[in-house]
Amino acid sequence: MYLHSIEENKTTCYPALDQMTDSPFPLREDHSKDSSMLTLASGILSDEQFYIILPFIIYTSQLINICAIIANSLVIAVFVKLGFSEPSNISLTALAICDFTLAVSLTWSNLCFLFTYHNVRLPFHGAKVTGLTGGDLWSFLSSTVAWITAFISFERCLCILVPLKVRRLITPRGTSVAMLIIILLTFCPSFFIYIRYTFVWEFNSYLNVTILNTIPVNSEFAILFEKIYLVICGVIQPLLAFLIALICTVLLVVQLRKISSWRLSVTSAKNQRVEPEENPAANSSVSGARISQKEERLVRKVVAIASIFIFSYIPTCIMLLCYVVLDEFNQFGVYRRLFIVSAYITSLGQPISGSANILIYYKMATKFRSVFRRLVRLDQQEQEKH
Template structure:
């Protein structure tokens, strides 16, 4: 529930802030993806919970939920990963080419990038809606006919390739980009902080000796960040770090799937699989729910607009 409310408020606030800032567009896309992921997870969980009950339904709830939203849920999680990778890379460009970044990263180019990310991420999962077909199956133990799904032979032959692309290459590549960009941003923030401390120290020393402030040496171009840009970089670092922590169990699962054949819910390593699956699901839920807290604490414009939206400022004035 926190994820639904939080991401809905995120979308409302960023829409209110407008689309003139490229970062707002990518953060709206991230919030929409998080909200979609929450909704799809709820539908999948509902199907699983119904299957545990003693209900005689005209369809198989677990299989139906898997077919209807299984591919879309994977698509949503991969989209979140790639949008986070784009946001992180965008901040790296602000440090590497600060004088050219406004020409490279514009609202239109950011919107185009979001559309490309969604399209490229969705295409491999499109096959999920053709790999199964609906059939009526007679269940002797229930003495009834139930609508169920069976795999299509043609798409079963493509499944291994699709799994490698969607289940291994896509998520691990996005995770690697986020990790590399985050490390780079942290290192650069430390350099900028060290340079500012050295400038302050130098100015103080010159002031003590001559009574005049000497003009400090200009920093390298990549260190010339405005305070606004620096705050945004710090915000992105926190978002990316949250994504890295929450996505680590998923990446470990993906690597184990490649290395160990028996790594599944039915295999030899089923206990480890279940633990990692639980941690991955929990991490995904937490990651999608805490962004509003990050924005509120680190973005003054977001905080003021959210308070206006919830009419908190008006309540304080009335008191």
Template sequence: MQLSHIAAFIGNSLSIAVFIKLGFSESSNISLTALAVADLVCVVSAFWSNLCFLLNFRQSILPFNATNMALLTGSGLWAFVSRTVAWITAFISLERCLCILVPLKVKRIITPRSTLIAMVCICALTFCPFLSSFFTYSFVWVYYFHLNATILDVVPSSNKYAILLEKIVFVVCGVIQPLVAFSIVLVCTVFLVVQLRKMSSWRKSVTSAKGHWGHNSGENPASSAPAVQDRISQKEERLVRMVVVIAITFIACFTPTCVMLLCSTVFEELYFFGVYRRLFVVCGMIAILGQSVSGSVNIVIYYIMTSRFRSSLRCILGLDRQEEKH
């Protein structure tokens, strides 16, 4: 599992470097950079969480309780940032849908400035509730007899208002937010797939019409207009295809998280300090692994489906120079 986190860390770091090199004149580069940054934070927090659960690490002499510390600084942080990833993916999917529905107005609606504001708002609305964890949980020094030492530990608050706040944050940010984002991505993906099929059918009909005009009466007087439309459609279609692949990957990898959230709402004791703690940890590990796979695959999608990203990445890695020397 740690290898997948390392791969995702390297992949997202390279993605951020490439998007910085490409610039942020296009709104899609801003949203994809935000997605890579959120994935990077998820990977780092997941790596730390898994490290805290390793037996050798837990049994080593540490000034803190590694397992409980992972609740806030590891898996807890990952849980909130993964919601950021979900909403950024939903925004990217909605952006592509708008490009198809209102192609003439989308440039005025989705600008680099508006995209940046949207990314900041998404990060604030999904990450700020994480700060409430420091009210519902406390850092205390606890003496452990078997260790003969006092170490830093994390304990849930007994304050009734803190317990109420935790329940509200869990329902709103832990269940409703990710499920709504997941639903948006799912609906937008279905819509985009349908539109891709229509684009493909339209292109085939245009190609057939061009062949018919060329065979019967030479050059079609209106052939230049369809040619321009065809080029625009192909450029848009490539970006739509990439977003669809990213969305499908997200849906496949985020499904375990949604299942765990739904089960947590049904079984109240399915949480970190509950009766089914071990099952909760196992489910959390599976969800974290899925998110890590999603984050590590994105760079492969960009590399295969975007020529500008591919050339910039090869330039950063120095591969183009090596080919020129040979």
């Protein structure tokens, strides 16, 4: 999470980019804090360890982000060729677009960090401007990705549990409206953060140049609005989406097991030349499990997508809970170095998840695989070999 704080004139969430004290590397302990806590924090992660670990994480993140950008670009291109007559194509395309934008925002933030880390002068305050234009956008885009994944899982649950009532609503138009609502309620509110900050040109004595910077708007309304906004949109929203995705995925896995058991009983009944309807007790235990194989493949694909998202998002959830519970676990507290490293590590999860989705589509979707192979000319290359 790259969250701005109400406190001013302190180290930002990009310590190596910070220029508030006219130095690109001003991260020092705040001696106004209790000395025992500072000693404990230094023991957890020293300055030397911090400046060794963080660049390594950034380079790793950059590599993963590039893979996510390429993978999601291909996914979007394939779904555009497939068309949007299927509601699932619309939601999966929206997910790919958000994953793509998320990876781009992280790439921008990482580039600015690396440029300043290697003493490349930038025409703007690396920490603050990049935070508003990259880090904060990533933070709220991750919430959008979480809600789209939760919606996809919830939709499949309803289609299996109450198919007759729901399928009238699960239409291309209905899915498009749902995606628009999710984006409006999760990502678009992130622009309200600019109520609290404004862009200005300031002279930087360390660089001896005028650079673009941001300054806070110190009105009581802006401060209160930021506090409420960050708690709701930065913490509550993603955690709630994670819980919905988790519950729906568990229900889908249980239902898939019922489907497999029902198909096995049907196969056994046919082998014994007994109609499955002759065993009403067995049929009643799997009511609602009789879905088409096409629907079953789609459910399995959704389970795979949601499962990867859940496992990749667990570290973020843990960090968000620590951010709420522990007063000093933030970019300005005693444990700020640990917080910054944790933030960068957890940011790796969603680009990994976004990169892995293309493998799921390729493995589980016949139409996607066919269009993908034509798009990258794999079929043509195999024909030329033969």
